[in-house]
Structures are given as C-alpha cells and as structure tokens.
Amino acid sequence: xxxxxxxxxxxxxxxxxxxxxxxxxxxxxxxxxxxxxxxxxxxxxxxxxxxxxxxxxxxxxxxxxxxxxxxxxxxxxxxxxxxxxxxxxxxxxxxxxxxxxxxxxxxxxxxxxxxxxxxxxxxxxxxxxxxxxxxxx
Numbered sequence: 001x002x003x004x005x006x007x008x009x010x011x012x013x014x015x016x017x018x019x020x021x022x023x024x025x026x027x028x029x030x031x032x033x034x035x036x037x038x039x040x041x042x043x044x045x046x047x048x049x050x051x052x053x054x055x056x057x058x059x060x061x062x063x064x065x066x067x068x069x070x071x072x073x074x075x076x077x078x079x080x081x082x083x084x085x086x087x088x089x090x091x092x093x094x095x096x097x098x099x100x101x102x103x104x105x106x107x108x109x110x111x112x113x114x115x116x117x118x119x120x121x122x123x124x125x126x127x128x129x130x131x132x133x134x135x136x137x
Contacts, residue, residue, distance in 0.1 A: 105132035
C-alpha cells in the first residue's frame with residue numbers, strides 16, 4: 001500500500017514538473033498580456049504533446065448537506081485526472097486564488113494543484129503549488 005502511494009506521488013510530481021515546464025516555456029515565448037483562455041488553450045495543447053490527458057473547463061457538481069449544486073465550479077485544466085491547474089492572467093495573485101484551488105482540491109479529494117498566473121512579469125512570481133492533505137486510497 002505504501003509503495004503504491006509513493007508511486008502515485010512520484011507520478012504526480014512528474015506531471016507537476018511537466019506542467020510547470022510548459023507554463024514556463026509559454027511565458028518566456030509569449031509573455032504576459034493574453035487572455036486567460038489563450039493560455040489555457042496553449043497549456044492544454046503543450047501538455048497533450050507531452051502525452052498527458054488534458055480536459056478543459058471541467059464542470060464540477062458538489063453535494064453539501066444534501067444540497068446538490070450543479071456546476072458549482074469549473075476547473076480550468078485537469079491533467080491525467082489527478083492534477084488541477086487554475087490559470088490566471090492578472091497583474092498579481094491574491095491569497096484568495098490559492099484558497100480557491102485548495103477548495104477545489106478538497107472537494108475533488110485530490111492532493112495537488114498548480115495556480116499559474118501568466119500576467120506577472122516573471123513566471124516564477126506567478127506560479128504556486130497548492131497541496132491538499134488528501135492522498136487517496
């Protein structure tokens with residue numbers, strides 16, 4: 001069981017490295033200023049070219065105390081059914097953006113998400129790993 005968990009975490013880390021590398025390359029080549037939807041399309045294609053399964057604008061239904069809410073939120077990109085990417089194209093990230101990703105991770109019971117802002121001058125300043133303490137069965 002521990003070996004399986006470590007293997008899944010290693011796979012997730014490999015996915016995360018690919019995501020960050022793709023984002024970095026796009027930011028270096030194009031810089032800030034495009035619409036979020038443009039970066040989303042470019043990221044999805046770059047990750048697909050690296051062999052990842054990528055779904056855009058994934059609608060999530062949630063159930064809270066018996067109340068079902070269709071389309072409670074949408075994930076910008078879901079990579080290999082296990083990593084959430086939330087994209088922004090704004091001047092500066094706020095604390096609420098990281099909290100948003102953490103909420104998504106908790107509701108979906110996933111361990112890792114990446115918040116990526118293409119609007120900042122340097123890519124490093126606009127990328128955040130968001131970890132949830134969920135590791136699955």
